Amino acid sequence: MTLVDSITVSEAGGLTFLDIENDLASAKISLFGGHVLSYIPKSDNQERLWLSPHAYLNGERPIRGGIPVCWPWFSDDHGKEKGELPSHGFLRTQTWKIVSTEETGEATHIVLAPSFTRAEGFEYDCEVTLSVTVGASLTVTLATKNTGVVPFEYNCALHTYFQVDHIQKTALTGIAGQYKDKTQNWAVKETPSPYTFHQETDRIHLAAIAETYIEVEGNDFTQVSSQGNDSLVVWNPWQGAASISDMDAFGYKHMVCVESAITGGKTLAPQAEHTLIQRVSPK
Numbered sequence: 001m002t003l004v005d006s007i008t009v010s011e012a013g014g015l016t017f018l019d020i021e022n023d024l025a026s027a028k029i030s031l032f033g034g035h036v037l038s039y040i041p042k043s044d045n046q047e048r049l050w051l052s053p054h055a056y057l058n059g060e061r062p063i064r065g066g067i068p069v070c071w072p073w074f075s076d077d078h079g080k081e082k083g084e085l086p087s088h089g090f091l092r093t094q095t096w097k098i099v100s101t102e103e104t105g106e107a108t109h110i111v112l113a114p115s116f117t118r119a120e121g122f123e124y125d126c127e128v129t130l131s132v133t134v135g136a137s138l139t140v141t142l143a144t145k146n147t148g149v150v151p152f153e154y155n156c157a158l159h160t161y162f163q164v165d166h167i168q169k170t171a172l173t174g175i176a177g178q179y180k181d182k183t184q185n186w187a188v189k190e191t192p193s194p195y196t197f198h199q200e201t202d203r204i205h206l207a208a209i210a211e212t213y214i215e216v217e218g219n220d221f222t223q224v225s226s227q228g229n230d231s232l233v234v235w236n237p238w239q240g241a242a243s244i245s246d247m248d249a250f251g252y253k254h255m256v257c258v259e260s261a262i263t264g265g266k267t268l269a270p271q272a273e274h275t276l277i278q279r280v281s282p283k
């Protein structure tokens with residue numbers, strides 16, 4: 001397929017990458033995982049995504065960092081014993097195809113599709129695409145269409161790892177209401193204000209939160225807009241990062257995951273389509 005001029009293809013470690021460079025931003029996408037790895041808007045030339053220096057970039061494991069695509073289940077919520085099926089589903093460990101590319105003066109658009117959408121744990125007919133728009137903002141749209149004759153239910157997330165200077169100087173704004181705390185056996189709690197980080201944080205905020213800001217040292221750094229979500233997940237493993245093979249002990253200091261997600265189950269009737277959208281905008 002001929003790609004538009006703002007995209008260059010490179011290969012490393014057996015993986016294929018798309019490097020995007022246009023007037024407004026640069027970005028990098030791995031076809032393994034349909035995974036956005038980097039987004040640098042030219043308005044301030046600051047990287048918005050965190051990629052672990054120890055990420056496996058050889059296809060052996062999901063990539064730690066960037067924007068993993070979780071589908072058709074979130075975490076280990078696949079109805080079987082933990083570990084029996086892959087955490088966060090089976091899209092982030094397969095090689096995606098390029099469906100189309102397009103460019104305008106404002107942005108580069110790339111549409112990708114996974115090689116397969118039916119595997120153990122999800123035996124339904126559907127089409128999935130990931131559309132990535134790289135411009136003054138980065139917009140990622142995960143679309144799921146039921147092409148079968150029976151309804152199905154699924155969960156999904158755009159599990160974005162945001163780069164921050166230092167987690168203890170980072171705060172989130174725009175999140176309110178209750179959340180389920182995975183570190184406290186899913187106890188339901190009230191969102192803290194201010195929303196700062198001092199320990200392992202693994203929360204499912206139970207609302208379709210549309211706008212969140214990541215503040216660094218009291219200044220808005222990145223706006224995270226979500227559409228089509230029923231929840232927002234916030235994760236930082238803190239010193240537990242030391243036991244994660246593709247993070248180092250101090251990796252947690254420079255990242256925070258803010259994930260636009262469906263965690264409560266979305267039912268799609270035959271021919272129905274749902275899109276989960278996350279937009280990352282520099283502030």
Ligand SMILES: O=P(O)(O)OC[C@H]1O[C@@H](O)[C@H](O)[C@@H](O)[C@@H]1O
Nearest residue numbers: 075087088159182202203233235
């Ligand atoms: O190690 P994984 O499978 O990429 O998951 C990372 C984290 O992803 C988060 O979304 C979950 O809330 C955490 O519980 C989990 O640890």
